[in-house]
Amino acid sequence: MLFSSAVMNVVSAQASNQIDNVRVWPSAEKTRVVFDLSSEAQYSYFTIFDTQPHRIVIDFRQTTNQVTLQNVDVKSDVLRVIRTSNPPQSGTTRIVLEISGAIQPEVFPLGPSEFAGHRLVVDIPGANSSRTIEPTSAAEAPARIPRTLDEMPLRPLIIAIDAGHGGRDPGSVGPNGTHEKNVTLAVARKLAARINADPGMRAVLTRTGDQTLSLAQRTSIARRERADFFVSLHADAFTSPQPRGASVWILSHRRSETELGRALENKERLSEELIDVEHLLQGEEEDPFLNRAILDMYRDSSMAGGFEAATILLRELGGVTTLHRSRPEAASFGVLSSLRTPSVLVELGFISNPQKERLLINGNHQDRLADALYRGVREYFLRNPVEGTVLAATDIRTHVVSRGESLSVIAQRYGVTVDAIRRQNNLTGNTIRIGQRLEIPVAR
Numbered sequence: 001m002l003f004s005s006a007v008m009n010v011v012s013a014q015a016s017n018q019i020d021n022v023r024v025w026p027s028a029e030k031t032r033v034v035f036d037l038s039s040e041a042q043y044s045y046f047t048i049f050d051t052q053p054h055r056i057v058i059d060f061r062q063t064t065n066q067v068t069l070q071n072v073d074v075k076s077d078v079l080r081v082i083r084t085s086n087p088p089q090s091g092t093t094r095i096v097l098e099i100s101g102a103i104q105p106e107v108f109p110l111g112p113s114e115f116a117g118h119r120l121v122v123d124i125p126g127a128n129s130s131r132t133i134e135p136t137s138a139a140e141a142p143a144r145i146p147r148t149l150d151e152m153p154l155r156p157l158i159i160a161i162d163a164g165h166g167g168r169d170p171g172s173v174g175p176n177g178t179h180e181k182n183v184t185l186a187v188a189r190k191l192a193a194r195i196n197a198d199p200g201m202r203a204v205l206t207r208t209g210d211q212t213l214s215l216a217q218r219t220s221i222a223r224r225e226r227a228d229f230f231v232s233l234h235a236d237a238f239t240s241p242q243p244r245g246a247s248v249w250i251l252s253h254r255r256s257e258t259e260l261g262r263a264l265e266n267k268e269r270l271s272e273e274l275i276d277v278e279h280l281l282q283g284e285e286e287d288p289f290l291n292r293a294i295l296d297m298y299r300d301s302s303m304a305g306g307f308e309a310a311t312i313l314l315r316e317l318g319g320v321t322t323l324h325r326s327r328p329e330a331a332s333f334g335v336l337s338s339l340r341t342p343s344v345l346v347e348l349g350f351i352s353n354p355q356k357e358r359l360l361i362n363g364n365h366q367d368r369l370a371d372a373l374y375r376g377v378r379e380y381f382l383r384n385p386v387e388g389t390v391l392a393a394t395d396i397r398t399h400v401v402s403r404g405e406s407l408s409v410i411a412q413r414y415g416v417t418v419d420a421i422r423r424q425n426n427l428t429g430n431t432i433r434i435g436q437r438l439e440i441p442v443a444r
């Protein structure tokens with residue numbers, strides 16, 4: 001028997017562990033097997049290539065198995081069977097993967113992420129031809145989304161959405177009695193739904209109902225959630241009924257100076273602003289110069305980001321509604337005061353204009369506004385990738401549709417979901433035509 005490789009990871013604790021689930025994902029290049037564990041993997045493995053069938057043998061120490069392996073859907077050209085075998089010592093679970101050839105696997109543990117707990121991953125290289133011809137229905141697609149996330153232990157972007165006003169503060173009131181707070185909440189919810197349907201993003205709403213919130217509470221929620229982006233939604237009145245367009249606002253430089261000074265003087269605010277570097281500063285003597293330097297850096301980068309995002313959002317909004325101003329405007333808005341998060345305030349339209357008021361309560365118009373905002377935020381982060389996020393690891397490829405290809409066939413070929421292609425190309429149905437160019441978001 002040839003022990004061609006052995007890897008041990010050193011874990012001193014003798015805690016008992018459990019295999020809670022086993023998942024198999026064949027793709028065009030490899031078959032991935034994931035063991036979901038209740039705590040950190042304590043394992044070793046070796047391969048047996050000198051007798052048939054070729055095998056990968058994994059010993060999970062101090063581990064019990066809760067999975068009926070016969071029920072695991074293997075569906076791989078490379079992986080034939082998953083079974084248990086007699087363990088070398090009591091307390092160990094020995095799992096055997098029978099494979100189609102002498103293929104050296106990659107075996108590595110993954111710690112808990114937003115989407116999964118402790119895992120041991122076994123990647124077995126080798127093409128799975130059946131994956132490219134197997135038909136898939138659109139209904140299957142959502143179930144495959146976690147696979148994409150799991151293949152990339154990356155985090156989603158956190159998008160904070162602030163529905164302006166609320167509770168005792170109705171905001172502006174339109175000529176027909178529409179309250180601004182209801183318009184902003186409706187669009188905020190629609191935008192959140194789009195963002196949460198995107199595996200690369202997660203929405204955080206400052207309010208989900210008719211609550212009264214202070215400006216400080218709104219920005220504090222975004223900072224504590226480590227938001228990558230903050231968008232505040234409004235539909236204010238103008239003194240005359242004529243103005244009717246949308247506009248996008250960013251914090252003025254002067255106000256950002258004031259906010260920087262305030263942050264340095266307020267311990268709680270400072271710790272929220274410095275949430276990403278706090279562990280670096282712990283144990284250090286208070287160093288106001290260092291704090292100031294870091295805040296300065298954050299402020300410069302978030303303001304540049306806010307300006308670019310505002311420009312993109314204006315272009316997207318311009319496609320679905322009239323614009324009041326075609327360039328971002330700067331103002332002293334307290335709600336945009338976070339120094340670490342690019343922040344914008346979107347005026348969806350002026351509720352004081354009777355025609356705009358009717359549009360702002362129209363569900364289809366709200367959908368179009370939410371679509372435009374979603375596309376804009378996504379484009380901003382594709383242009384300005386944030387390290388360690390799903391979207392930063394997403395590459396956009398171009399695919400020209402040829403005869404006989406359906407959306408599901410194309411999705412299979414690139415290992416993405418039909419939904420992901422629809423989102424990227426603003427498609428609502430399944431109709432595509434020969435020669436059409438599609439953008440395909442694939443993992444890098």
Ligand SMILES: [Zn+2]
Nearest residue numbers: 164234235236
């Ligand atoms: Zn408002």
